[in-house]
Amino acid sequence: MPDTPDLDAYFQRIGFAAAPEPSLTTLRELHRLHPNAIPFENLSTLIGDPVPLDLPALQRKLVVERRGGYCFEQNRLFAAVLGSIGFDVTALAARVVWNRVDPALGPRTHMVLLVEVGGETHLCDVGFGGLTLTGPLLLETDVEQVTPHETFRLARRDGDFLVEASVRGDWRALYRFDLQVQLPIDFDVLNHFVATHPDSPFRSTLMAARRTPGGGYALRNNELSIYADGEKEQRLLTSAMDIENVLVETFGIRLPAAPALRDALERIAG
Numbered sequence: 001m002p003d004t005p006d007l008d009a010y011f012q013r014i015g016f017a018a019a020p021e022p023s024l025t026t027l028r029e030l031h032r033l034h035p036n037a038i039p040f041e042n043l044s045t046l047i048g049d050p051v052p053l054d055l056p057a058l059q060r061k062l063v064v065e066r067r068g069g070y071c072f073e074q075n076r077l078f079a080a081v082l083g084s085i086g087f088d089v090t091a092l093a094a095r096v097v098w099n100r101v102d103p104a105l106g107p108r109t110h111m112v113l114l115v116e117v118g119g120e121t122h123l124c125d126v127g128f129g130g131l132t133l134t135g136p137l138l139l140e141t142d143v144e145q146v147t148p149h150e151t152f153r154l155a156r157r158d159g160d161f162l163v164e165a166s167v168r169g170d171w172r173a174l175y176r177f178d179l180q181v182q183l184p185i186d187f188d189v190l191n192h193f194v195a196t197h198p199d200s201p202f203r204s205t206l207m208a209a210r211r212t213p214g215g216g217y218a219l220r221n222n223e224l225s226i227y228a229d230g231e232k233e234q235r236l237l238t239s240a241m242d243i244e245n246v247l248v249e250t251f252g253i254r255l256p257a258a259p260a261l262r263d264a265l266e267r268i269a270g
Helices: 007-014 024-037 055-064 071-085 184-196 240-249 259-269
Strands: 088-096 108-117 120-124 151-157 160-167 170-177 207-212 215-220 223-228 231-236
Touching: 007 024, 007 055, 007 071, 024 071, 024 108, 024 120, 024 207, 055 071, 071 088, 071 108, 071 120, 071 184, 088 184, 108 170, 108 184, 215 240, 240 259
Parallel strands: none
Antiparallel strands: 088 108, 088 170, 108 120, 151 160, 160 170, 207 215, 215 223, 223 231
């Protein structure tokens, strides 16, 4: 299969109906629609399945099979779509600092994109879980930038760019990155670490997230968070069946037919 995405299938998946062109209008609309339609989830790593990053596999999983994925999968597919439309896209690696207690920097375990539009550089990222961007950000520091969901800003920290989100009135740091271009093989190495290392939370913790107009959902193990109109509601899911139903009905995930999934959900439900 060619290393180009099926744009018609992707557009149908996310609900994009306009004529695609490499414009800021198109970029904003694709960036808004993608996180609403294709959820963040790590079911594959949770049950020990491989996570290939070749484009045919990503198209099959995220588009045809109506699954989701994490950052390397989401942003690899998004980059291929943007490139096919005619955008100039560069892939970078980031260090996650969200909820990190250890002051030492962790490894580069996140993928982000730089997209050139009209002579300006924009940061794009459709794969950061419950705080996934729903609009591109200008690569400009110390400016508050409004998206369809949170307001974000970029700062400089020890030579890196630091992405921060305004969360219920407080600025929270998400991740930091520099401008060193990463090759596909670099992400293969990072993805292998995230998917297989014994200490990777992606192997033991269920994670899912999906944006909705005006809100969204986030699941961590059996704790479901519902965001709407600036308010947060939390629910505890007490059985594997409850978790399965939420994954299907709330996150829109077509679950893999794997016995290991039910075993994992039984463990998570306690």
